[in-house]
Amino acid sequence: MQQETGPFAGLETDLHPPLDGHEASVEADRCYFCYDAPCVTACPTGIDIPLFIRQIQTGNPSGSAKTIFDENILGGMCARVCPTETLCEQACVRQTAENKPVSIGALQRYATDHALRNELSESKTHPYQRAKPTGKKVCVIGAGPSGLSCAHRLARYGHAVTIFDAGDKPGGLNEYGIASYKTTNNFAQEEVEFVLGIGGITLQTGVRLGVDLSLQEVTDQYDAVFLGVGLDSVNKSNITGSELTGVADAVEFIAALRQSQDYSSLSIGRRVVVIGGGMTAIDAAVQASMLGAEDVMIAYRRPREKMNASVYEQQLAQTHGVKIKHSVRPVKIIAGDDNAVAGVELEYTTEGEGGLSGTDESFVENADQVLMAIGQAFDADAAESFGLALSNKRVSVDADRKTSHEKIWAGGDCIDAGEDLTVWAVQDGKLAAESIHRSLT
Amino acid sequence: MADLSNDFIGIKSPNPFWLASAPPTDKAYNVTRAFEAGWGGVVWKTLGEDPHIVNVNGPRYGVVHSADRRLIGLNNIELITDRPLDINLEEIKQVKRDWPDRAMVVSLMVPCEEPNWKSILKRVEDTGADGVELNFGCPHGMSERGMGSSVGQVPEYIEMVTRWCKEATDMPVIVKLTPNINDIRYPARAALAGGADAVSLINTVSSIVSVNLDTMSPEPSIDGKGSHGGYCGPAVKPIALNMVAEIARDSETAELPISGIGGISNWRDAAEFMALGAGNVQVCTAAMTYGFKVVQEMITGLEQWMDEKGHTDLQSIIGKATPNVTDWQYLNLNFVSKAVIDQDKCIQCGRCHVVCEDTSHQAITQSVDGKRHFQVIDEECVGCNLCVSVCPVDECITMQQMTSGVDPRTNSPINSEYQNWTTHPNNPMANS
Ligand SMILES: Cc1cc2nc3c(=O)[nH]c(=O)nc-3n(C[C@H](O)[C@H](O)[C@H](O)COP(=O)(O)O)c2cc1C
Numbered sequence: 038m039q040q041e042t043g044p045f046a047g048l049e050t051d052l053h054p055p056l057d058g059h060e061a062s063v064e065a066d067r068c069y070f071c072y073d074a075p076c077v078t079a080c081p082t083g084i085d086i087p088l089f090i091r092q093i094q095t096g097n098p099s100g101s102a103k104t105i106f107d108e109n110i111l112g113g114m115c116a117r118v119c120p121t122e123t124l125c126e127q128a129c130v131r132q133t134a135e136n137k138p139v140s141i142g143a144l145q146r147y148a149t150d151h152a153l154r155n156e157l158s159e160s161k162t163h164p165y166q167r168a169k170p171t172g173k174k175v176c177v178i179g180a181g182p183s184g185l186s187c188a189h190r191l192a193r194y195g196h197a198v199t200i201f202d203a204g205d206k207p208g209g210l211n212e213y214g215i216a217s218y219k220t221t222n223n224f225a226q227e228e229v230e231f232v233l234g235i236g237g238i239t240l241q242t243g244v245r246l247g248v249d250l251s252l253q254e255v256t257d258q259y260d261a262v263f264l265g266v267g268l269d270s271v272n273k274s275n276i277t278g279s280e281l282t283g284v285a286d287a288v289e290f291i292a293a294l295r296q297s298q299d300y301s302s303l304s305i306g307r308r309v310v311v312i313g314g315g316m317t318a319i320d321a322a323v324q325a326s327m328l329g330a331e332d333v334m335i336a337y338r339r340p341r342e343k344m345n346a347s348v349y350e351q352q353l354a355q356t357h358g359v360k361i362k363h364s365v366r367p368v369k370i371i372a373g374d375d376n377a378v379a380g381v382e383l384e385y386t387t388e389g390e391g392g393l394s395g396t397d398e399s400f401v402e403n404a405d406q407v408l409m410a411i412g413q414a415f416d417a418d419a420a421e422s423f424g425l426a427l428s429n430k431r432v433s434v435d436a437d438r439k440t441s442h443e444k445i446w447a448g449g450d451c452i453d454a455g456e457d458l459t460v461w462a463v464q465d466g467k468l469a470a471e472s473i474h475r476s477l478t
Numbered sequence: 479m480a481d482l483s484n485d486f487i488g489i490k491s492p493n494p495f496w497l498a499s500a501p502p503t504d505k506a507y508n509v510t511r512a513f514e515a516g517w518g519g520v521v522w523k524t525l526g527e528d529p530h531i532v533n534v535n536g537p538r539y540g541v542v543h544s545a546d547r548r549l550i551g552l553n554n555i556e557l558i559t560d561r562p563l564d565i566n567l568e569e570i571k572q573v574k575r576d577w578p579d580r581a582m583v584v585s586l587m588v589p590c591e592e593p594n595w596k597s598i599l600k601r602v603e604d605t606g607a608d609g610v611e612l613n614f615g616c617p618h619g620m621s622e623r624g625m626g627s628s629v630g631q632v633p634e635y636i637e638m639v640t641r642w643c644k645e646a647t648d649m650p651v652i653v654k655l656t657p658n659i660n661d662i663r664y665p666a667r668a669a670l671a672g673g674a675d676a677v678s679l680i681n682t683v684s685s686i687v688s689v690n691l692d693t694m695s696p697e698p699s700i701d702g703k704g705s706h707g708g709y710c711g712p713a714v715k716p717i718a719l720n721m722v723a724e725i726a727r728d729s730e731t732a733e734l735p736i737s738g739i740g741g742i743s744n745w746r747d748a749a750e751f752m753a754l755g756a757g758n759v760q761v762c763t764a765a766m767t768y769g770f771k772v773v774q775e776m777i778t779g780l781e782q783w784m785d786e787k788g789h790t791d792l793q794s795i796i797g798k799a800t801p802n803v804t805d806w807q808y809l810n811l812n813f814v815s816k817a818v819i820d821q822d823k824c825i826q827c828g829r830c831h832v833v834c835e836d837t838s839h840q841a842i843t844q845s846v847d848g849k850r851h852f853q854v855i856d857e858e859c860v861g862c863n864l865c866v867s868v869c870p871v872d873e874c875i876t877m878q879q880m881t882s883g884v885d886p887r888t889n890s891p892i893n894s895e896y897q898n899w900t901t902h903p904n905n906p907m908a909n910s
């Protein structure tokens with residue numbers, strides 16, 4: 038890890054510094070070029086990993102980047118945010134052999150950085166050319182990873198794409214939802230620019246489905262629609278004290294931090310408790326610590342092995358001084374002066390046959406800031422009122438990411454399939470685009 | 479503790495590790511440092527006549543690197559010493575006086591005329607050096623002037639020059655051979671016929687090490703042009719080993735002492751050369767890559783191995799593998815082996831499968847019962863060793879001999895009798 042110096046330096050320092058040319062060559066040489074490689078099977082987008090690594094090895098990083106983009110146009114972001122330790126690197130045979138997989142993520146970043154930062158930014162050429170215009174129009178709702186992936190693939194096939202996004206900036210969670218140290222130097226916007234560089238894609242921000250736009254309108258006006266709206270309204274906590282000053286939603290905390298021009302203007306507590314056990318909890322806790330909180334604790338209601346955050350992520354939090362407390366759940370948030378939070382009462386839990394239950398034994402953790410990272414939910418209003426079939430409170434899709442409506446496809450976190458990961462969103466968008474293309478031609 | 483002291487054609491040194499004639503032995507300063515580090519002897523950088531030659535003033539070396547820039551092969555376009563003869567001779571004399579227990583051999587290359595050789599030999603004798611090495615090997619630069627490998631490629635010249643030298647001096651004469659020739663036995667026989675006390679081999683292999691694709695110049699590039707150079711280092715070891723073995727097992731030269739050279743980088747390489755018949759070894763590239771200290775690894779490694787194997791002195795290892803080098807036609811065709819994959823060691827990379835499937839005998843499964851699983855199909859396995867060669871895990875795939883039963887590939891019973899091609903029924907020239 039790079040040296041973090043100065044206030045907030047950790048927030049702007051790459052969690053994994055990029056490899057230089059020699060490091061990339063040595064690391065690439067470790068790849069065995071497996072047959073029917075397990076890492077490829079483990080990658081949700083099925084990137085030909087041994088091939089792109091060999092292309093790095095032989096001094097062809099541009100060709101390597103193209104191999105990556107062929108399956109995953111957001112390969113640059115995925116290189117930064119994928120939990121590779123549970124995906125490709127977990128499957129790498131060198132993990133089996135010596136507990137030290139090939140650093141596939143770092144190599145992917147090496148190649149994609151080369152393409153995005155050096156080559157393409159200088160020559161302003163996009164690695165793909167659009168096919169002849171087909172005259173078909175497709176609407177993509179949501180400029181997050183699934184929407185961008187879908188739009189790019191459709192543009193390649195020559196369809197005219199319009200993307201609507203509710204935010205001020207495109208990128209979705211890449212822009213708003215991921216810890217800053219995973220995507221430094223405005224990378225999310227750089228990548229959006231790269232994706233749009235193919236041409237044939239119009240982007241309109243500040244347009245919200247259900248408010249400024251209805252599914253009826255878009256299905257009338259376009260030949261096909263892709264829905265990649267992600268998750269929205271946060272699971273509301275019904276714990277007593279949730280309304281106190283100093284209690285905030287972790288997703289909003291991260292979004293505010295990512296958009297901040299001046300970290301010192303963000304209010305951060307001295308003692309921060311984060312409630313939750315997923316990646317968002319980790320991202321919020323680590324960033325709280327980097328912002329200067331003295332004590333940061335993650336309180337997770339179930340045992341360690343049930344945590345959604347990978348072991349690697351947990352260790353990352355711990356090396357940043359975050360304490361992780363397992364099997365404790367919030368009973369109430371305690372008020373201090375002026376309606377401000379003063380602490381959280383936490384109760385120990387046990388897991389038995391009947392699920393999770395409290396033990397009646399509790400303690401109070403002092404806190405002046407509480408961040409709730411207890412998951413997000415899909416805002417189903419627009420979809421439901423239009424009659425789209427749902428399952429598990431999300432949009433129901435088939436293997437091609439087609440919904441119950443003949444003109445609507447969907448992907449990313451809003452669908453009931455795959456995991457809520459950037460890389461799955463990219464794959465959804467790609468599969469949907471292929472299916473849309475087949476249906477339009 | 480095993481005794482490493484070496485007596486090579488009467489030249490004594492405390493160990494069998496000599497530095498080959500090359501930049502590491504170009505000056506008193508280098509050679510003194512080498513002796514301090516523990517080298518048993520040196521062959522001084524090749525001397526020529528005055529006016530001394532000149533070297534290029536640009537890069538002399540080119541390399542083949544591994545991904546981690548480990549040096550695998552080294553190429554050079556350097557010539558013989560570029561210092562005046564007097565200075566070299568004075569330094570040789572001084573160093574030999576300072577280090578009487580180390581071997582001091584002087585390498586020579588002068589035009590192919592008897593007086594030239596005679597006169598330089600006289601001057602070398604005066605230094606107290608232990609012997610001379612005739613450089614008939616360098617493949618670049620000097621060969622264009624009728625010296626070096628252009629002599630070494632013509633056995634008659636080797637014999638003639640060797641004879642002149644033997645007549646002119648009592649010092650032991652080693653003839654250094656070039657590998658840039660079809661059959662190494664002819665120059666070795668010629669050296670013997672001329673009276674050589676020993677041969678040393680190999681000198682460097684003619685080579686172009688790489689081409690710069692931006693400038694379209696071979697490397698090392700001198701003002702946009704390159705010239706072929708001499709290749710050495712780990713990459714040439716197999717070529718050198720074979721040539722040493724060819725001379726050691728040739729009935730005409732079996733008794734001719736050999737100083738083994740070519741890619742020796744550690745004690746094991748040295749032991750292999752000696753097992754194939756070399757009486758001692760010379761090293762250049764390993765020293766040029768890591769410095770003189772490598773000799774300490776070589777000495778301790780060889781000692782350790784000899785102790786473990788119960789070899790008390792070098793005589794008990796020299797030539798021990800030579801009788802096992804034979805011609806293909808005498809290999810036992812009744813010896814059957816099959817690859818066996820240790821499933822506990824297998825890491826599932828699948829390379830054994832794909833290389834066997836694509837380029838060999840379709841003898842390794844890809845899946846068994848729908849699961850990724852690599853297993854040898856004895857009915858197809860010809861025992862070629864390709865899977866063993868490409869497997870990234872030590873000892874995961876091994877070749878195991880079948881000693882009884884029926885070979886499932888040929889359906890023939892395993893025959894414990896030795897049978898080779900000379901008597902095989904498929905051989906139209908079989909002699910029985
Ligand atoms: C830069 C360089 C210069 C050399 N110069 C000579 C020389 O002057 N005379 C000679 O007999 N061999 C010369 N050689 C050949 C070496 O003595 C040796 O035969 C060869 O490098 C193979 O051994 P190695 O693989 O240990 O390097 C030279 C080799 C190198 C690399």
Ligand code: SF4
Nearest residue numbers: 068069071076129130
């Ligand atoms: S599994 Fe590992 S070694 Fe095999 S191809 Fe993939 S990255 Fe390379």
